[in-house]
Amino acid sequence: MTIKLHCFGESGNAYKAALPLELSGLDWEPVKVDFFNGGTKTEDYLGRNVMGEAPVMEDGDVVLSQSGVIQLYITEKSGKFGGATPEETREVMRWMFFDNHKMSSQCGTQRFLMNFLPEDKRPMEVIGFMGGRLKAAFRVLDTALAGRDWLVGDGPTNADFSNCGYLFYPEPFGFDRKEWVNIDRWLSNIESLPGWKHPYDLMPGRPSDRGL
Numbered sequence: 001m002t003i004k005l006h007c008f009g010e011s012g013n014a015y016k017a018a019l020p021l022e023l024s025g026l027d028w029e030p031v032k033v034d035f036f037n038g039g040t041k042t043e044d045y046l047g048r049n050v051m052g053e054a055p056v057m058e059d060g061d062v063v064l065s066q067s068g069v070i071q072l073y074i075t076e077k078s079g080k081f082g083g084a085t086p087e088e089t090r091e092v093m094r095w096m097f098f099d100n101h102k103m104s105s106q107c108g109t110q111r112f113l114m115n116f117l118p119e120d121k122r123p124m125e126v127i128g129f130m131g132g133r134l135k136a137a138f139r140v141l142d143t144a145l146a147g148r149d150w151l152v153g154d155g156p157t158n159a160d161f162s163n164c165g166y167l168f169y170p171e172p173f174g175f176d177r178k179e180w181v182n183i184d185r186w187l188s189n190i191e192s193l194p195g196w197k198h199p200y201d202l203m204p205g206r207p208s209d210r211g212l
Contacts, residue, residue, distance in 0.1 A: 012166035095159035107166035145182035
């Protein structure tokens with residue numbers, strides 16, 4: 001049975017689920033969520049996910065939301081990306097929690113404020129504050145990757161797929177990979193994985209569809 005991932009290309013959180021699905025070898029397909037026109041607030045969608053967020057994964061009777069949970073399910077089905085030992089598995093989870101709190105939540109908010117709000121409604125003080133917090137998070141990630149190809153172990157894991165979720169997007173949000181040598185090298189490693197695709201190529205939907 002084909003796994004369905006309800007997602008949209010602009011969502012880094014959806015990309016964190018779509019990328020390991022694509023690389024796992026599991027049979028899956030993206031289903032576009034029209035987020036910017038209220039697609040996650042419809043009665044049908046809320047029946048799948050009361051949180052009203054994307055992504056949502058459907059695999060037969062299994063319906064899951066939250067990208068980290070979907071990543072764990074992919075690991076359960078494929079045996080990939082979860083860490084080779086109990087110690088590595090805990091370390092993968094540590095980096096997934098770091099991403100949820102320090103990286104994706106702030107990258108996603110900052111990118112939305114700087115690009116998807118009308119220019120006259122962009123809260124510059126908030127953008128400045130978020131920029132400082134993001135720089136601190138990028139510094140942590142860059143330091144952890146010094147001398148390492150991957151965040152945990154000898155190959156890609158959900159730790160990598162979580163923390164890279166927003167870092168391939170072209171819209172400005174205070175991240176320039178050339179300024180972070182170790183992050184830049186690590187992102188190149190991810191791009192080199194067989195089957196890797198940019199979020200706008202992997203999932204339907206991009207800002208140009210809305211004239212941005």
